[in-house]
Amino acid sequence: MKPIAAIIVFFSLMLPSLFLSYGNYTTTKEYIINDVNQALAQTILYKTYDHITVDTLKVFRSKLQIDQLKETSYLSICTEEPSKIPFCSDTMSYKIGDERLHIRAYPNCSKAAIFGMSEQKLPSILFIISILWGLSSIMFFRMKPSEKVNNIIESETISVGALHFSKSSNLFFDEARKEIYFTPMQYQLMKMFIIAKNHRLSVEEICHSLWPGKEDARDTLYTLVRRIKPVLERACNVKIEAEKGHFYVLKTKER
Incomplete structure (x- = not known):
């Protein structure tokens, strides 16, 4: 309608x-x-x-x-x-x-x-x-994603599980086509993950990109990842997981 x-x-x-x-x-x-x-x-x-x-x-x-x-x-x-x-x-x-x-x-x-x-x-x-x-109409249209949002998501979209990133709008969406809101620093890290090969990043790469003037930003990165996790938990079936060898990877949760 x-x-x-x-x-x-x-x-x-x-x-x-x-x-x-x-x-x-x-x-x-x-x-x-x-x-x-x-x-x-x-x-x-x-x-x-x-x-x-x-x-x-x-x-x-x-x-x-x-x-x-x-x-x-x-x-x-x-x-x-x-x-x-x-x-x-x-x-x-x-x-x-x-x-x-x-x-x-x-x-x-x-x-x-x-x-x-x-x-x-x-x-x-x-x-x-x-x-x-x-x-009821107001509630219907608030809950229903607009055609504009659907078009944005379907055009040049990168997806990991139920997490979607539109390259044309630079926005993240969940499975229900609702925008996921991150803080500016969280957004930068999530964008790095979504466009990275296999959605995998090294600690050094992240720290150098996000905090280029900081000598050791590992603790800061750890705090940032910890704060992103509940946002992803609420929005989709995707998580950030630490790997041996000082890597982080964005992956779909196993059911």
């Missing part, structure tokens, strides 16, 4: 979930406004009020169809001017004697409450699937 395919699938799941979620949220807002509008209209038809009382509010809330609104909604006598709180009913008016009064109803519920009242089951399922797909 190519990365672009994973991205397309991710957005094919994520975008519908977001659009559907927002659409259901908007529909619920409209349904709430319609509910307070009809409840307010029935309240006015039931009885005209020159002021709002507890009985007025009880009548209004009894006409609401959405149970969640019965705990939070309220009424307010107002002017004809638009409300500064946009989420409210239409402004309705009626006459008391010679005076015309205006009244509005306010659902008084938060965005979170509206979201909770809206249908979010299908959007949530799509959203969760898209997140799981995204995470």
Whole structure:
């Protein structure tokens, strides 16, 4: 699977979930406004009020169809001017004697409450699937070697067991095509081994190449080899072995 395919699938799941979620949220807002509008209209038809009382509010809330609104909604006598709180009913008016009064109803519920009242089951399922797909895709591509790395390894590669060295990139890789990291000095020694005939080097040759100004670097070489061994142990089935006659050889471990 190519990365672009994973991205397309991710957005094919994520975008519908977001659009559907927002659409259901908007529909619920409209349904709430319609509910307070009809409840307010029935309240006015039931009885005209020159002021709002507890009985007025009880009548209004009894006409609401959405149970969640019965705990939070309220009424307010107002002017004809638009409300500064946009989420409210239409402004309705009626006459008391010679005076015309205006009244509005306010659902008084938060965005979170509206979201909770809206249908979010299908959007949530799509959203969760898209997140799981995204995470699994990231893990897949992190674990899978890239085509570039594969091409590097397959081109001009020297191998000893499960240890691979690409001459074109000057990098070491393990059997899973993951780069093996060495310190600069470790890398120099490993490169000497990998390109040497039979992967065999004398102590004198190594010391002269790595520490040309040092009179006796045998102890330093011993320490360097000792520190490389656990790196190789973790990465591949290759080891550095000392031979009689002051030689070191890079070889595959016997099973």
